[in-house]
Amino acid sequence: MSALLVAGTFILLIMRLYDLQITNYSHYQTLSDDNRVRVLPIAPTRGLIIDRNGEILADNTPNYQLVITSSQVKDMSELIATLAEFIDIQEHELARFNKALKRQQSFQQTPLKLNLTEQEVAKFAVNQHRYPGVEIAAHSTRYYPQKNSFAHALGYVGRINEKELTKLDKQKYQGTSHVGKVGIEKYYETDLHGEVGYQHVEINAQGRSLRVLKTQTSLPGMDIQLSLIARLQEVAEEALGEENGAIVAIDPNNGDVLAFVSQPNYDPNLFVNGIGQLAYSALRDDKHRPLFNRALIGQYPPGSTVKPIVALAGLQYGVTWPEKTMYAGPFFQLPGKARKYRDWKKEGHGIVNMDSAIAQSCDVYFYQLGDELGIDRMHEFLIQFGLGSRTKLDTVGEVKGLMPSPEWKRSARGQPWYPGETIITSIGQGYMLTTPLQLAVMTAYIANHGTMYQPRFVRATRPTGTLKFENKQPIPIAKVKVDDESYWQAIEQAMVSVVHAPNGTARRIGADASYQMAGKTGTAQVFGIAQDEEYDKETTPKHLQDHALFVAYAPVENPVIAIAVVVENGGSGSSAAAPVARKILDAYLQDKTLEGKHIVSR
Amino acid sequence: MSVAKSSLYEHPLRVVYHFLKIDTALFMALVILCISGLVVLYSASGGDMDAIQRQLVRLGIGFAGLLLFAQIPADQLRSWSLWLYIIGVVLLVLVLVLGETGKGAQRWLNLGFVRFQPSELMKIWLPMMMAWYYAKQVLPPSLKDIFVGFVIVMVPAALIIKQPDLGTSILVTGAGLFVIFLAGIRYRVIAVFVGLALAAAPAFWFYLRDYQRGRILTLLDPERDPLGAGYHIIQSKIAIGSGGVYGRGWLNGTQSQLDFIPERSTDFIFSVLSEEFGFFGTSLLIMVYLFIVVRGLVISARAQTCYARLLGGAISLSFFSYVFVNIGMVSGMLPVVGVPLPLISYGGTSMVTLLTMFGILMSIHSHRKLLGH
Incomplete structure (x- = not known):
């Protein structure tokens, strides 16, 4: 009787143990491993960013x-x-x-x-x-050894915030604390980030790690080589001096961005581990707006820098021809209208043809040409140079600028297009807005006589585990087609005259140059001047002074650099912007140490 | 079993066993169990040789007690029964008045030279008292006798529960009730008492302390408090389950070695054994326990006095109940009540008490033979 009771109960126990140890073995096995094994992510090392010569820009x-x-602490506040x-x-x-x-x-x-x-x-x-x-x-933390110089090109990384946390791949970003916030750092985030690794650590019940069971190493991100040249960037910054403005230099042969300056700038290192509130508001509220990327998102009226391509439109549509002359007086008037469209030169330029009109930047010649072309043809032709659309530079936040048209005005403003607006569009004023980057691309198009490549910061990447950088193929973008190659030569010659002819607006920078360059000055009005009023640099406050612009490429026979310079409130393009461009062209064309022939492998 | 016994009896050592007045089979089974216990304890204590040494000392004392009690005829014990019971009750009262506190309960009595738990002594003294009482009555017992038996059981049980020590109280109560059961209670009466017990359950519930209620609720749903009370049961079940068929190997249980099992040298030592030796090890252990209990019952059944039969049976069933309560507890079938695994768990009092109880069984076995021849 008792023995039966005992045997029965023990069978019950054995059944229970069978259930736990045999039937549910794998379940408890899993629970046991979950208990003791903690998987710790190993953050990958972020890829380096170097310049064309191997100089480290992001370390x-x-x-x-x-x-x-x-x-392990008894009294925290005392500690x-x-x-x-x-x-x-x-x-x-x-x-x-x-x-x-x-x-x-x-x-x-x-x-x-x-x-x-x-x-x-x-x-x-x-x-x-x-x-x-x-x-x-x-x-490991991101460090930008060049500090301010490349702030607007590189951008920076910062701590992952709540919003980014929801967007990022949780698996890939385990253990990663920083993410590219702006610029190249953001655009190439995927390449730079690398692959997360894992460490399986055995822990005891108190959570203390006892030993590493398994390690899967992380894979560092790709190293990235920029087309930028640190020393050229330095030269460009020095050339711009204390002025606010932007410089973009591009190699027309492949779209490589050689220099990318926006001033004033800031130290990207401040943002890496969180900038203090005070330091941030100081940057944000600075009236010179150092955080504003003028080269990429600064939109300026291009002014006279568009005159060469307006002239090219005139040639393409047969409205004008190089030898055609006209008398350019002090102003232009639409037939039957009272309003006078004044030339920048009070007394007018006299008899001009296309070459001298571009060289001297004769406004009246282009008022006339614009009137004959009409806004539709001007719009149709100019957008081929990328005006009014993004250049697709490999970075984030680029803006489109504005190439106006009657359709645009109707839909954006709900107003009809007025003939007078065509007139001022032909000298790059009015609604037209361009970024310094767009101006550099436009100039490169001219340098190449119609072909161009998508502008790019990154020319080569080194995939994880390899020693050599792999060059990226330049990406050709839509061509500008004209019926006759001589049209290109005509405007190129005119742009050479701007710099090298005795009456060229930028003759001062061309006088002693050892190479031939083609350029065009521009001056963009910051505020409108009333009819019959005169703009006087001496009496106008600095922040209301005109923006000075200059675009150029060199050497003319075989262009290797196209450049756009914008000096905010600099006055005139010829005096403020052209000398800046000259210094950069000199450095690039004459200082051989700038051109990296071999890539430093690290 | 019988083969092993007979072969041992023909052995020259038989003379020694006979002289020592022990049952060879039972003795061997106890030795095997204690050695296995040391092996598991070595792993559970994290290779602590000091703990092994202390356990060896206790085993020595325990086996000395076993041999000592094997020499005392059951009749002798019978004459002491009433007095020991009275002394035991007095000691339990003293515990409540001036006992020492350990882990939130008053269980210890310090006599200056020795510190012990009187509740442990009651595990033997109560069944002795019960056996003494029923051996004098006409069996099967009348309702009046059953009632008296209940009173004899309830007095120490209530005192122990007051300490509070629910686990020991249950085991002591069990030891007493087994005597009534063995005395030949009618099934109808058992049914009535089970019914009464169920009816009294709500009242009992109110009598329990909060932590005791918590344990019962936790048993029903360990996830109720996975980091608190339920933690012990969850971790213990994980250890047992992850042992699989053959276990993870001695010293290789991760649940055990990494501290996930609470009280792994004492109450939860079965989890350690299960994790490291698997279903193979646990069934083997239960077989050894089964053998011991059945052998104890056989010895009791052959006893020639009613007192010896009742006491021996109660001892065997008590031992069985310890095993069941502990394994049931660590495998999540019963609430956590703090009962050690007999002869395996680290700890002194229970080791000595248990071996002494087996000494009584030995005595019942050997003295019967002497009388028989």
Whole structure:
């Protein structure tokens, strides 16, 4: 009787154990592994960004953080008080630490202070034994050694924010704290980021890591080589001096962006680990707008810089021809209208043909030409040069500019197009807006007599695990077609005259040049001048002065560089912008150290 | 079993066993169990040789107690039964008055030279008392006798539950009730009592402390509090389940070695064994336990006095109930009540008490023979 009871009960126990150990074995096996194995992501090393000569523009450097494992600390406030004696701990750092502490488990490390200085690291290292649970952790952080120079080209990386967190691939970004926010860093995020790795760590019930079971290393991101040349960039910045403005230089043979300057600029390193609120508002509220990327999203009336292609339109549509002359007086009037469209030269230019009209930037000649072309043909022809559309440069945030047309005006403004607007469009005023980048592309089109490549920052990438950079093929973009090659030569010759003819508007920069260049000055009005009023540089406040523009390419016989310079409120293109361009062209064409013949492999 | 026994009896050592007044088969089974226990304990304690040494000392004391009690005839014990029961009740009262606290309960009594739990002594003394009482009555017992038996059981049980020590109280109650069961209670009466117990359950529920209620609720749904009370059961089940057929190997259980199993040297040592030796190991262990219990029952059945039969049976069934409650607890069938796995768990009092109980069984076995010849 009792024996039956006992045997029955023990059979019950064995059935229970059979159920746990045999039937549900795999279930409990999984639970057991989940218990003891923690998968820790290993963040990949971000790809480097180098210039054409191998100079590093975006690097990864160790960054030291003071981290605390709260489970090993008895009295946190006392600990922080003693640490503060030799490490500067700010109020906001403490607030962030306390916030992070609540979110994390007690065995995890919570950063108290980021960006420790070397002195702080040294001081702490000596005292480390006194502070159990406090450690210095080294992280890899983005560093831009050229500081301000490439801020507008490279952009920067910053801490991943809540909004980005929802968009990024959670799997790939485990362990990654930073992401490209703007510029090349953002556009090439996928290539630069790399592949996350994993470490399977065995932990005990208290969550302490005991040993590494398995490691799958992370794959570093691709290294990226830019077409930019650090030294040319430097020359360009110096040439622009203290002025606000932008410079874009492009190699017409492949679309390589050689220099990309927007001034003023800022130090992208400030943004990497979070810029303080004060520093940020100082940048944001600066009236010179250092955060504004003038080269990419600054929209300026192109002014007279579009005259060569307006002339080309005249040739293509048979409205004019190079030898055709006209008398250019002080102003132009539409038939039957009173309004006078004045030339920049008070007394007028007298008898001009296409060459001299471009060389002297005769407005009246182009008023007449524009009137004869009409806005529709002008629009149709000019958009071929990329005006009014994005150049598709490999970066983010580019704007379209504006190449106006009656259709545009009707839909955007709900107003009809007035004939007078055609007149001012022919000298690049009115509604027309272009970015310095678009002007550089337009100039490269002229240099190539109609062919062009998509402008690009990145000319080569080095895929993970390989030693050599792979060059990217230039991408040809839509051609500008004209019926006769001589049309190109006519306007090219006129642009040479701008620089090299005795009456050219930019003759001062062409006088002693050892190579031939083709250029065009431009002046964009910042505010309208009333009829019969005169613009006087001396009496106009700086911020209302005209923007000075200059576009050029060289050498004329075999162009290797096309450049657009915008000097905000610089006055006239000939005096403010052309000399800047000359310095850059000189450097590029004559200083052989700038042209990288071999790529430094790292 | 019988083959093993007979071969051993023909062995020259038989004289020694006979002289020591022990049952060879039962003794061997106990030795095997204790050695297995040391092997598992080595793993569960994380290779702590000090713990092994202390356990060896306890085993030594326990086996000395076994041999000592094997020499005492059951009749002798019978004459002490009433007095021991009275002393035990007095000690339990003393515990409540001036006992030492450990883990939130008053269980220990310090006599200056030795510190012990009187509730453990009741595990033997109560069945002795019960056997003494029923051996004097006409069996099967009348309702009046059953009632008296209940009173004898409830007095120490209530005192122990007051400490509070629900686990020991249940085991002590069980030990007492087994005697009534063995005395030949009618099934109708058992049914009535089960019904009464069920009816009294709500009242019992109110008598429980919060943590005790929590344990019962946790048993029904361990996920109720996965990081608190349910944690023990969940981790223990994971350890048992992940052992599979042959286990992860000695010293290789991750649940055990990485601290996931709570109290892994004491109450939850079965989880360690299960994880490292698998279903193979656990069934083998249960077989050994089964053998011991059945052998104990056989010895009791052959006893020649009513007192010896009742006491021996109660001892065997008590031992069985310890095994069942512990394994049931760690495998999530019963609430966590803090009962060690007999002769395997690390710990002194229970080891000595248990081996002493087997000494009584040995005595019942050997003295019967002496009388028989």
